Amino acid sequence: MSIATVYSRALVGMQSPLVTIEVHLSRGLPSLSIVGMAETAVKESKDRVRSALLNSQFIFPQQRITINLAPADLPKEGGRFDLPIALGVLAASEQIPLSMLDKLECIGELGLSGELRPVRGVLPTALSTQQAKRCLLIPTANQQEASYIDRAEIIAADS
Secondary structure, X not given: OEEEEEEEEOOEOOEOOEEEEEEEEEOOOOEXXXXXXXXXXXXXXXXXXXXXXXXXXXXXXXOEEEEEEEOOOOOXXXXXXXXXXHHHHHHHOOOOOHHHHOOEXXXXXXXXXXXXXXXXXXXXXXXXXXXXXXXXXXXXXXXXXXXXXXXXXXXXXXX
């Protein structure tokens, strides 16, 4: 039994509230379920995450995977949670160190090949992350938008 916590941000108008993503691996038939009032596009992320991890030469755990997006009453939509879900799966399965997620928040949609695709609302997300004194991991295509926030610690990646 293993658990990992990853931080991300939702987009509600011009606000970007914190979303805590908990990934729990346990024994049982291999499955992946997402809870926490996720919209259809978020629930579809399980297929994108699985394909992206496999095509990026990681191992997708053959265990029961439960993913909680909290708080449950906050609307969550789009593919912006693909990257934090993938990092949570990797940390819970000990393929990356859990400690690397401590001061990190991340957003980004994953392509099936593992490429990181841009998402909407990076400006309010970068501002909220900077105010929380955390580092923000985003798709390279969103880097220019995030650069408008002074003293924001941004890491951009392609995959």
